[in-house]
Amino acid sequence: MPIYLPVASTSVDALLLIGLGALVGFMSGLFGVGGGFLMTPLLIMIGIPPTVAAASDSNQIVAASASGTYAHFRAGNVDFKMGTLMLVGGLIGGTAGVRIMKLLRALGEANFVITVVYVVMLGSVGGYMFFESLSALRGRSARSESAAVHPSTYRRLVEALPFKMDFPRSGVSMSLLMPLALGILVGILAAIMGVGGGFIMVPVMVYLLRMPMHVVVGTSLFQILFTCINVTILQASMNHTVDFILALLLLLGSVIGAQIGVRVGKRLKADQLKILLSIVVLVVMGKMLFGLLLQPSVLVAHHGGH
Amino acid sequence: MRSTFLRCLAVGAAILTFAAGALAEPSADTPCDLAGGAPAKNLSVEPAHVPIGLFYGGADLHVSAELPADMPTVVLIRGESAPLSVKKKGKVWGVLWMNVGEAAYEHVPAVYILASSAPLKDLADEKTLDRAGLGYQALARASGGDQALFGEVVKLEERDGLFSVRDDGVTKRSDAGVTHLEASLPISARVPAGKYAVQVVGFENGTPRCLGSTTVTLEQTGLARSLRTIAYDHGLLYGILAVVVALLAGLATGLVFGKGASKGH
Secondary structure (H helix, E strand, O other), rough: OOEOOOOHHHHHHHHHHHHHHHHHHHHHHHOOOHHHHHHHHHHHOOOOOOHHHHHHHHHHHHHHHHHHHHHHOOOOOHHHHHHHHHHHHHHHHHHHHHHHHHHHHHOOEEEEEEEEHHHHHHHHHHHHHHHHHHHHHHHHHHHHHHHHHOOOHHEEEHHHHHOOOEEEEOOOOEEEEEHHHHHHHHHHHHHHOOOHHHHHHHHHHHHHHOOOHHHHHHHHHHHHHHHHHHHHHHHHOOOOOOHHHHHHHHHHHHHHHHHHHHHHHHHHOHHHHHHHHHHHHHHHHHHHHHHHHOHHHHOEEEOOOO | OOOHHHHHHHHHHHHHHHHHHHOOOOOOOOOOOOOEOOOOOOEEEEOEEEOOOOOOOEEEEEEEEEEEEOOEEEEEEEOOEEEHHHHHEEEEEEEEEEEEEEEEEOOOOOOOOEEEEOHHHHHHOHHHHHHOOOOOOHHHHHHOOOHHHHHHHHHHHHHHHOOEEOHHHHHHHHEEEEEEEEEEEEOOOOOOOOEEEEEEEEEEOEEEEEEEEEEEEEEOOHHHHHHHHHHOOOHHHHHHHHHHHHHHHHHHHHHHHHHHHHHOO
């Protein structure tokens, strides 16, 4: 059934959009990622102008992450304290990232640097998660014992930081500077790469903040919700690139997909979740790498895409 | 006194020159800038008004006319020309295909949909087609930009449904000494709202003649139009409403599923 998108000025199949929404919403509920890194390229592929695709997708993520956050909140999987600190860091980092991006563009070669950083980032985060979860699934106990005997330099550094705070929901205790600083770092990276940053945020919370995987998913969704509210309102008021009909159809699918994702997530072990997410991240990296290595069918593109 | 009079005269002349220049500019209303031949009769386009509502998925335009003689014919829908800038893709360090710069063109039509009764190259020589603005080659020459890359711009516009050149879209049939023309032109949903010129060009011994022109209007209507107006005129309000609806939809689904989940546990 064709439906006309008034801001994108194009027509697409309504059922296709609902289906795409459901797929990405499912991953959002399961892994705690916004899914923009998957959805935006898919929308561009079906003919939505790049700027409208990215802006409308953030509107859709508001719905999916609200749906997912609520479900995780009921299950007690949202660490509001940790989430708020990282969110504040993320907003500061995002603003700084946009400025850094401008500077990089002025220096030239920015596209090349960004693309390489993106692919390397996806590859290393995905690869590390994959092998770590794989070895954890094989023999968890031996590894954790050795970690307890030899605390790493990172651990000692973290423990030396001032402003200690308890995060009972995550079962950790650390300086409030940690989530704030890591939030800033993720915010900078996300702004430079033009993505929401959920897929960097999740590994950061798991490996650097040592939070339990299920709390990570809920807390990540909580942050994504606020980031995307901010982006949607900014894009709508400054660039007029939010297509409400497009977002509405996507969110019809994604709110339900997110709920199913949360339920499936409950049945999986943390390491199974991590290994699945790492596979998704590696597949996205593989697709990007292929796109960079193969000659594109059209050698020009409209402005506004990646 | 005399100098004031002269100044008035100069200003008047300038206004007239400007007005004449403006009239000479091709626009949707003055489409055929070719010499006219004996005109086609009963030229019509169906539908002449295309409403773009919420369930619009593009349209097929049917052009019909009675030709003055049985001659090769081209039917063209053309949007206004405007500057266009695109990103160029090239190899970086001999390995990676990436955006490597920009290509700028001065005149590229927003829409270019052409149907002809035979391949354009069989109708006239290249120079004639260029002068008449018929075919992609003519567009490349008039573009005022990198001609070698223009083929890629055409591919991009064709993929978006804004350009199309077909040599099988026009049929002619003779009936009691009258040649009837029927043309079918696909309008993709990507063609923006606006008024477009529909030109009928006939070829007499390799010379293009304007046989007539009419217009087709694409107009957003109903909810599609209202939403677009709010998005552009009241961006902040639109953004806030979009977020509120998304939040409500997310929370409502959460509540519905939440009830089911609590029963399950």
